[in-house]
Structures are given as C-alpha cells and as structure tokens.
Amino acid sequence: MNWRYAVVLAGVFASPAHAVEALRLTYDAAGSPVTFERDNAGTIQVDGLPYPGLVLYRPSNGVVYYQHPDIPKWISVPTGTAVGVSATLAKGAAWEKWQDQPSYRYDLKVTDNGVQEDCGPLYASPGAGVQAGLNVADIWRILTAVAWLNAGKAAPACDRLVAEPAHGQAAGLPIHFNGPNGEWQLKELARTGVAKIDLPPAAEPVDEQARLDLMLRQFGPDERKKFLTQYSSLPLGQQVKLLEDALMGSGQP
Numbered sequence: 001m002n003w004r005y006a007v008v009l010a011g012v013f014a015s016p017a018h019a020v021e022a023l024r025l026t027y028d029a030a031g032s033p034v035t036f037e038r039d040n041a042g043t044i045q046v047d048g049l050p051y052p053g054l055v056l057y058r059p060s061n062g063v064v065y066y067q068h069p070d071i072p073k074w075i076s077v078p079t080g081t082a083v084g085v086s087a088t089l090a091k092g093a094a095w096e097k098w099q100d101q102p103s104y105r106y107d108l109k110v111t112d113n114g115v116q117e118d119c120g121p122l123y124a125s126p127g128a129g130v131q132a133g134l135n136v137a138d139i140w141r142i143l144t145a146v147a148w149l150n151a152g153k154a155a156p157a158c159d160r161l162v163a164e165p166a167h168g169q170a171a172g173l174p175i176h177f178n179g180p181n182g183e184w185q186l187k188e189l190a191r192t193g194v195a196k197i198d199l200p201p202a203a204e205p206v207d208e209q210a211r212l213d214l215m216l217r218q219f220g221p222d223e224r225k226k227f228l229t230q231y232s233s234l235p236l237g238q239q240v241k242l243l244e245d246a247l248m249g250s251g252q253p
Contacts, residue, residue, distance in 0.1 A: 050069060087108050
C-alpha cells in the first residue's frame, strides 16, 4: 500500500457526539471518491460505489436500501439477510494517530468454500468510529449487501465481509483498507449541512425474485431473454443459482 496518503479531516468533532448530527465521509477509492452523507435523522446516502444504483443506510437498524437504475422499485436488505463471509480480525500494532487518538492495524482472514483468503490489512480508528457514528461492521454491511444483490455468491469473498457488531465497534471506522475496487483511504470526516434524505416509503424486502431481476442485469438483453426462455419454469432459487454459476464463469446464462 502507498502510505504517502495524508488523511485530511475537516471540521471534525471536538468531542464525541451525543446526538445524531449531519456529516460527510469521503474516501479515495482507487482514485475515485466515495461519499457517505448522513442527515440529522441518521439516514446515510452513499455515492460513488463501483455498482450501479442508489444506496441508503440506517445505522440504527442496519437496513440497507437499494435501487438499481433499471428497476424503479426500492429493495430493503435487513441485517443478516445478505450472505456474507465472516471475517477474523486479528489486531496488530498501532498505526499513525488520528486526531491524537490511536488507530490500529488488523489482519483480515476469511474462509470461503474451504479456501482461506487474506483480505487485509485494515487500518481503523475507534475514535473516528465514535465521531462518525459508523464502524467497520457498518461499512462492510453496506458493501456486502450491494455486492450480494448484484452478484450473489459470485461476488469475491473479500467484497462480502461480515463483522460482529461488537468487533466492528471495537475496531472503529476504517481509515485505510482494501475495498471492492482497490485501496480505500479516508480523506475527510466533516460536520456539514446535509439536506434531509427521505427513505423510500414502499421498499420491498429482498426476495429471490428481486435477486433474480438484479443479477439478470449483469447480462445483455439477448442473454437475459435466452435465460428466461430456457429456465423461467424452474423454481426461483434454482434460477438464482444458475445465474451465480454463470457469473462465476462455471455456467451459461
């Protein structure tokens, strides 16, 4: 990793916030900005992810809301719904201080289908987590939900990480880590004015039909038509499995 990045923290809290306040997080994600904006009600809008569509999140209940640009309806993904991979966080040495508060290195290991993978390292700050009201578990919950919706188990294991809430809170906010499109570096944590972010009033809990519709968008119109012609009579779960296999390169849509 390139450690020459400087973490720029503008307008940070002088002390831990005791109430929800509007803020903005900005990561440099492999050269592209990814922003997390939170309004005064606690709703977060995420922009710049390497996936199509709109993403909202409520830390208070762990629900991710997603709308694909080709599908008008909103889908909700409650905590524990997306199939992720449990990550083992092994705390290592202290890293550079964040606003005079410690941050630490974590080694990340996952085992997926019997194969162990190294997804680290992760550098995170408990102090930043307190100030942002977000931690490793929240960030991973968002990334895992969107990856799973678009590709299911075909999404790489390191893009579908899950952390226990207590472990995420102890680690704090990610400062530098490997995201779905490369290295992510926190560049800004700022208290700022954020317009009210409205939650979709009629979001539908994710089901196999929604997953099928979303994963079909990974293929072109002709491939989608061919798939539905051949397999639409199968149970939805089998159709989803066929698409996952196709996305992993082990089958045909």
